[in-house]
Amino acid sequence: MDNGIHYRTCHLCEAMCGVAIEVKDGQIASVKGDADDPFSHGHICPKAVALQDLHNDPDRLTRPLRRTADGWEEMEWDAAFDFVAERLYQIRREYGRNAVGTYQGNPNVHNHGAMIAGLPFLRALGTQNRFSATSNDQLPHMLANLEMFGHQVLFPIPDIDHSELMICIGANPMASNGSLMSVPDFRGRLKALKARGGQLVVIDPRRTETAREADEFHFVRPGSDALLLMGMLHTLFDEDLVNLGAAEHWSRDLDLVRLACLPYAPEAVAGHTGVDPTQIRILARRLATTQRAVLYGRIGTSTQSFGGIATWLIYLLNILTGKLDATGGLMFTQPAVDLVALGALSGQRGHIGRRHSRVKGLPEFGGEYPASAMADEILTPGDGQIRAFVTIAGNPVLSSPNGTRMEQALEQLDFMVSVDYYLNETTRHADIILPPTHALERSHYDLIFNMMAVRNVAKFSEPLFQPSANARHDWQILLELAHRLERLKKGGRLGLRQELGWQAFKRLGPDALLDVALRTGPYGQPVGRLQPLLQPATDLIEAILPQRHPLRHLTRLSPLDRRWQDLPKGLSLAALREQPHGIDLGPLQPSLPDRLHTRDGKVNLAPRRYLDDLPRLYRMLMSSPEGGMQLIGRRHVRSNNSWMHNSQRLVKGKSRCTMMIHPSDADRLGIVDGHEAEVTSVAGSIVIPAEITEDVMPGVVSIPHGWGHGRAGTSQRVANAHAGASINDVIRDDQIDPVSGTSILNGQTVQIRARQSEQDRQRA
Known part of the structure; x- marks a missing residue:
C-alpha cells in the first residue's frame, strides 16, 4: 500500500x-x-x-492449522480444502445432511464478502441445523418486523437527528454507538437534540453511560419492561391519547390492542416494574404529546423472558402516538442496496416455525434454530444429531448461554472446522482452522x-493492504468449500455450465455483485436517452400486473421506479471509488405504506403470535415479584463481544470485568468492594471481583458480556492476561422467550456470596 x-x-x-x-x-x-x-x-x-x-496482531493465524496427535501443524490451502470438504461430505453421506451444523458469528454482518459467499456455502451443506448470533441479540426485532410490516429486515430506525424527545429503554448507545440504529457520535447528536430544546429519558436497571447524559432516568426491574410498556399503552387509551396520524389509513386491529392492555393500568404494574405509576403515565403523555418523539429499546428489552412482547409494544407505542414513518420518530431507511426489496423479489421476506428443533421443539426463524439449542442438538443421540460443526467468525463458548455445556458438546464432535483467524475458546476444539485475511486486506x-x-x-x-500470495479472503474460503462439496455430491465433477459458473463467481468475487446491486438500486445509473422509452413500459407494468407479480418487484428494484425519481442517481462501484469519504444520500424520508410487505398492505397492530403469549404476561402480573438477585449484562465502548480483547490498548487500565452490585445488597451479603464474589446458577459458577455502586438498582447484579478468556489451549496472549469471567457460564440455556426463541440473557436469577480471601481460607 x-x-x-x-x-x-x-x-x-x-x-x-x-x-x-x-x-x-x-x-x-x-x-x-x-x-x-x-x-x-x-x-x-x-x-x-x-x-x-x-x-x-502476532497471534492472528495466517495459514490453515490442523490438529494432530503432536499439536497443531500448518497445511497448504488445497490440502486443507480437500480435507474439510471430504470430511463434511463423508459425515453428511453417512448420517444425513442434518448431521452437519453451522454457527455464524456477529462479524459476518460487517463483511459483505462473507455474507454473499455464505449463501452458496450453506446451500452446499444443505443442513437444517443452522445457528447464529441472531437469537442472542436482535431476533425479537426481526420477528416484530415480519409480523407487523411483512419483512424480517424492514427495521424502523429512530430519526434522532430530528427528534425532540427520545425515550431509551434497555439500550446504551453511548457505549454501543447505537444498535439497530447506526449512529456515529451519539454524544454529539444528543447535544444537538438538547440544543434544539429536546430531552433524553432513559429507563434501565443500571444507570448506564447513556443514563448519565439523560435529562431523566428511571430504574426498572429486569424482565418487567413489557409490563411497564403495557402500563404506558393502557394510559394512551385511558386518557384518549391514541393518535395514529397517517398510519390510521394503513393499519388494522386497533380494537384488539385496546382490549389487550385493559388489565395493565400503571397502578397494577408498578409493583413489578419498580416504576411509580405517576411516572408511567407521564412517560406515555410525553410520548403522545411531543410532536417529534421516539421510543427506542434494544438488548435489555429483547434478550429477556418477554423479549417478543416488549419489542412489539415498543413498536405499538410509537405507532399509536403517530411516530411511525414521521420525521423525528421511527422511520425507514432507503439504502443504496435494498435488501428488503431484493428479498421480497425472491420470496424471502422471512418466516418462523416452519420446523422445530429435534430435542426441545424450538421454532426456527429465517431458517435458523435458536442458539440455545446448539448443545442439545450435539449432545443428544438419535437421528439428526449434529456430528460435524462449522463455525464462521463466531465464539459461542463465550457468547452463548451455558458456555461450559457448549464446550462439552464441541469436545464430542466427530469433526469440526472453524473459519477464524484466532485460536480462541471455541476454535481450540476444531480439527482444522481456516484463517481468512484481516479486514484491512x-x-x-x-x-x-x-x-x-x-x-x-x-x-x-478499498483494501488498505494487499494480502500475501498465500492468504485467502473469507469469501474465497467459503466459495471454495461450497464448490468442492457440490462436486463431491455430484460424484466428483459438475456439468460444464455449473463448473463455468463457479469459476466465474470465484474470479469476479463479491464486489462485482455489489456493483450490479448498486447500479440497479434506487440511486443507480440513469438510463439516459432510453428513459423516455422505458418509463412508459414501466408504468404499464405497474398498471396491469397484479400487486405481487415478480415483474412489478423487478421494476421497483431499478432507478426507473417513480418512487425514486427525486433521489440522486448515478451510483455504482466506480462512483463510490471516486468518493473515498462516502456519499450522503439524504435524511430518512416517509415511505409508508409503499414500503410495507404485508399481504393486505397494512401494518398488523395485533399479530396473533403476541396475543397468544399475553396469558403468560398476565400470570406474571398476578404473581408476586420474583425474589433473588437478577443478572443483567453490560457493554463498554472499548469492547464488542469476545473478539477485541487481544488489543492491549483496548483492555489496558482498570479491569472492566467486574460484578456491579448495589451497596445495600453488598452489605447484606458481606460483599467487599474489589474482593472476589462467587456467582452461581443452575448452569454453573464463576468468580469475579465485586464493584459496589449505586448505578445498579437493589436486587440486580451486572456483569459484562464476552469475557472468560482463561481457557487452556488458546493463543491470545493479551486476552488471556486479562481473562475475566464469562457471564454465559452462569446463564442457563434452557430459558428462552417462547415467542421468539431468543435466549434470556437479562433477568435470570443467580445466587451471590462473598468468596473468602486466601488468608481467610488459610485461617479457617
Whole structure:
C-alpha cells in the first residue's frame, strides 16, 4: 500500500465511522477520524484506533492449522480444502445432511464478502441445523418486523437527528454507538437534540453511560419492561391519547390492542416494574404529546423472558402516538442496496416455525434454530444429531448461554472446522482452522448497517493492504468449500455450465455483485436517452400486473421506479471509488405504506403470535415479584463481544470485568468492594471481583458480556492476561422467550456470596 492517508469505514461496530489511516513504510502510523466523512464527521471511538492492533496482531493465524496427535501443524490451502470438504461430505453421506451444523458469528454482518459467499456455502451443506448470533441479540426485532410490516429486515430506525424527545429503554448507545440504529457520535447528536430544546429519558436497571447524559432516568426491574410498556399503552387509551396520524389509513386491529392492555393500568404494574405509576403515565403523555418523539429499546428489552412482547409494544407505542414513518420518530431507511426489496423479489421476506428443533421443539426463524439449542442438538443421540460443526467468525463458548455445556458438546464432535483467524475458546476444539485475511486486506461495504443508519449514506472502502500470495479472503474460503462439496455430491465433477459458473463467481468475487446491486438500486445509473422509452413500459407494468407479480418487484428494484425519481442517481462501484469519504444520500424520508410487505398492505397492530403469549404476561402480573438477585449484562465502548480483547490498548487500565452490585445488597451479603464474589446458577459458577455502586438498582447484579478468556489451549496472549469471567457460564440455556426463541440473557436469577480471601481460607 502506498504511503499517505487512506480513507475507509471502521468495521468494529455498527456505527460505520469514517477513518483516515496514515501509512508510512508499509505500516500504519496513525488512525484518526475522517473529518470529511458525511456520516460521522470525524468522530471515532477508542475501538477504531485499535484497528492497527488487530491487523498487526502476532497471534492472528495466517495459514490453515490442523490438529494432530503432536499439536497443531500448518497445511497448504488445497490440502486443507480437500480435507474439510471430504470430511463434511463423508459425515453428511453417512448420517444425513442434518448431521452437519453451522454457527455464524456477529462479524459476518460487517463483511459483505462473507455474507454473499455464505449463501452458496450453506446451500452446499444443505443442513437444517443452522445457528447464529441472531437469537442472542436482535431476533425479537426481526420477528416484530415480519409480523407487523411483512419483512424480517424492514427495521424502523429512530430519526434522532430530528427528534425532540427520545425515550431509551434497555439500550446504551453511548457505549454501543447505537444498535439497530447506526449512529456515529451519539454524544454529539444528543447535544444537538438538547440544543434544539429536546430531552433524553432513559429507563434501565443500571444507570448506564447513556443514563448519565439523560435529562431523566428511571430504574426498572429486569424482565418487567413489557409490563411497564403495557402500563404506558393502557394510559394512551385511558386518557384518549391514541393518535395514529397517517398510519390510521394503513393499519388494522386497533380494537384488539385496546382490549389487550385493559388489565395493565400503571397502578397494577408498578409493583413489578419498580416504576411509580405517576411516572408511567407521564412517560406515555410525553410520548403522545411531543410532536417529534421516539421510543427506542434494544438488548435489555429483547434478550429477556418477554423479549417478543416488549419489542412489539415498543413498536405499538410509537405507532399509536403517530411516530411511525414521521420525521423525528421511527422511520425507514432507503439504502443504496435494498435488501428488503431484493428479498421480497425472491420470496424471502422471512418466516418462523416452519420446523422445530429435534430435542426441545424450538421454532426456527429465517431458517435458523435458536442458539440455545446448539448443545442439545450435539449432545443428544438419535437421528439428526449434529456430528460435524462449522463455525464462521463466531465464539459461542463465550457468547452463548451455558458456555461450559457448549464446550462439552464441541469436545464430542466427530469433526469440526472453524473459519477464524484466532485460536480462541471455541476454535481450540476444531480439527482444522481456516484463517481468512484481516479486514484491512479486503474491500468493505456495509450491506446491513446502511439499512439501520440514521441517515442514508453509501461508502466503499478499498483494501488498505494487499494480502500475501498465500492468504485467502473469507469469501474465497467459503466459495471454495461450497464448490468442492457440490462436486463431491455430484460424484466428483459438475456439468460444464455449473463448473463455468463457479469459476466465474470465484474470479469476479463479491464486489462485482455489489456493483450490479448498486447500479440497479434506487440511486443507480440513469438510463439516459432510453428513459423516455422505458418509463412508459414501466408504468404499464405497474398498471396491469397484479400487486405481487415478480415483474412489478423487478421494476421497483431499478432507478426507473417513480418512487425514486427525486433521489440522486448515478451510483455504482466506480462512483463510490471516486468518493473515498462516502456519499450522503439524504435524511430518512416517509415511505409508508409503499414500503410495507404485508399481504393486505397494512401494518398488523395485533399479530396473533403476541396475543397468544399475553396469558403468560398476565400470570406474571398476578404473581408476586420474583425474589433473588437478577443478572443483567453490560457493554463498554472499548469492547464488542469476545473478539477485541487481544488489543492491549483496548483492555489496558482498570479491569472492566467486574460484578456491579448495589451497596445495600453488598452489605447484606458481606460483599467487599474489589474482593472476589462467587456467582452461581443452575448452569454453573464463576468468580469475579465485586464493584459496589449505586448505578445498579437493589436486587440486580451486572456483569459484562464476552469475557472468560482463561481457557487452556488458546493463543491470545493479551486476552488471556486479562481473562475475566464469562457471564454465559452462569446463564442457563434452557430459558428462552417462547415467542421468539431468543435466549434470556437479562433477568435470570443467580445466587451471590462473598468468596473468602486466601488468608481467610488459610485461617479457617
